[in-house]
Amino acid sequence: ENxxxxxxxxxxxxxxxxxxxxxxxxxxxxxxxxxxxxxxxVRNKNLHLPMYFFICSLAISDMLGSLYKTLENIFxxxxxxxYLTRHGDFEKKLDDAMDSMFILSLLxxxxxxxxxxxxxxxxxxxxxxxxNIMTLRRALVILAIIWTFxxxxxxxIALFSYEAATVIPFTILFPLMMFFILCLYVHMFLLAxxxxxxxxxxxxxxxxxxxxxxxxxTLTIFLGVFLCCWAPFVLHxxxxxxxxHNPYCxxxxxxxxxxxxxxxxxxxxxxxxxxxxxxxxxxxxxxMFYCSK
Amino acid sequence: MSALRLISNRTSQQSLSNSDYTWDxxxxxxxxxxxxxxxxxxxxxxxxxxxxxAVFVIFxxxxxxxxxxxxxxxxxxxxLSEKRFRMNSFVADFGRPLESERVFSHQMTEESQSLxxxxxxxxxxxxxxxxxxxxxxxxxxxxxQEVPKSSGMFExxxxxxxxxxxxNFVNTEQNSSLGExxxxxxxxxxxx
Numbered sequence: 001e002n003x004x005x006x007x008x009x010x011x012x013x014x015x016x017x018x019x020x021x022x023x024x025x026x027x028x029x030x031x032x033x034x035x036x037x038x039x040x041x042v043r044n045k046n047l048h049l050p051m052y053f054f055i056c057s058l059a060i061s062d063m064l065g066s067l068y069k070t071l072e073n074i075f076x077x078x079x080x081x082x083y084l085t086r087h088g089d090f091e092k093k094l095d096d097a098m099d100s101m102f103i104l105s106l107l108x109x110x111x112x113x114x115x116x117x118x119x120x121x122x123x124x125x126x127x128x129x130x131x132n133i134m135t136l137r138r139a140l141v142i143l144a145i146i147w148t149f150x151x152x153x154x155x156x157i158a159l160f161s162y163e164a165a166t167v168i169p170f171t172i173l174f175p176l177m178m179f180f181i182l183c184l185y186v187h188m189f190l191l192a193x194x195x196x197x198x199x200x201x202x203x204x205x206x207x208x209x210x211x212x213x214x215x216x217x218t219l220t221i222f223l224g225v226f227l228c229c230w231a232p233f234v235l236h237x238x239x240x241x242x243x244x245h246n247p248y249c250x251x252x253x254x255x256x257x258x259x260x261x262x263x264x265x266x267x268x269x270x271x272x273x274x275x276x277x278x279x280x281x282x283x284x285x286x287x288m289f290y291c292s293k
Numbered sequence: 294m295s296a297l298r299l300i301s302n303r304t305s306q307q308s309l310s311n312s313d314y315t316w317d318x319x320x321x322x323x324x325x326x327x328x329x330x331x332x333x334x335x336x337x338x339x340x341x342x343x344x345x346x347a348v349f350v351i352f353x354x355x356x357x358x359x360x361x362x363x364x365x366x367x368x369x370x371x372x373l374s375e376k377r378f379r380m381n382s383f384v385a386d387f388g389r390p391l392e393s394e395r396v397f398s399h400q401m402t403e404e405s406q407s408l409x410x411x412x413x414x415x416x417x418x419x420x421x422x423x424x425x426x427x428x429x430x431x432x433x434x435x436x437x438q439e440v441p442k443s444s445g446m447f448e449x450x451x452x453x454x455x456x457x458x459x460x461n462f463v464n465t466e467q468n469s470s471l472g473e474x475x476x477x478x479x480x481x482x483x484x485x
Contacts, residue, residue: 022420112365182353189360224350236341247331252338 030267050139061108062267229266
């Protein structure tokens, strides 16, 4: 890694190095997995539903995140090998483009998760009117708005990333959206609980009173994975902005590569907890693989 | 050429708060950091952050588990039968045959689960509209039935709506062996 070339005097907290093979493997796996989901949704007409479009949007943002990391690594290797100068204008533009790709990926992930949660919420609470509320056209319009907004803000943030004013809203947005998504799911949970109560109270039912653990586990996995994969990186950005000279902050920033690898792991895990839960998508995959053999 | 480079260097330095731009993680462009006289462990932020995150996730899990705990039923019987009647009349509105003799199967299809949710939701919301006495009066408890594949009228809608994949507190898998925690509607089946 290039870190040894720095004129840093961090003698005690050396960079934690992740081998490049691990980096590239994780990134490639993330890109491939999400690409498969996109292909499956495009090919199967049954999957042309708003719900799957939102899952595709999540897959695209995961792919962008992994792509960003891969490209960055490639460029760092090229720099090490001397093909790229480290002070060039072209490289600066490239770096800005890559930063905006990363922020686009983060914002896209957050908004896609929000869209998926909102879609499920409407499905449960406005079930009969769902078809009128969430038409295919509206879903596409929503996705277009989301991605335009994300693209615009990512470019703006990348250009003005040295101002504190852009870092703060960026890092406030992250917990805010998480909290909102959590509220949506908690409300759905409360409805599920009232359903269970109603069934339990039917005189001819012999239902036992117990907790429904699977829902709690599923939701904890949803949000826990997102938190654990993105929060370290966001904290890194915060610390780099506000306390770069503090030794504690510097030690946290020394595990930057581990945080980056976690980001790419998120791209691998997200399809498993969103896309692969759908039986229709799984059967499409099976058909794709068996047909190709 | 060199003038251009000077300009570009200057602008990049203007925009940067620290040393001149290099192709790398700018976060590490800072000057030497001294590690003298640290009171706490040097990785304290790392440890504190991960411990805090783990505690938060576990706390969230416990809160969600508490939320999904089914409590003891304490509803009024009259209120119950009224709700059941509305639910039945609502079900009847969609023109599907109401067979009170059908046993509620352990393996609910996605469609009937969705319909169940529709019924529960919409009954609560459409109190005024469903006062008309449609459908046969069913004094017995509510029945849930599998949507026959040939039901026609509502089937397409149900198919589409049933493809949603909400968190697994509603199990939408058709052929899975339903474990204890999978269903809202638990075993044994409701016999009519």
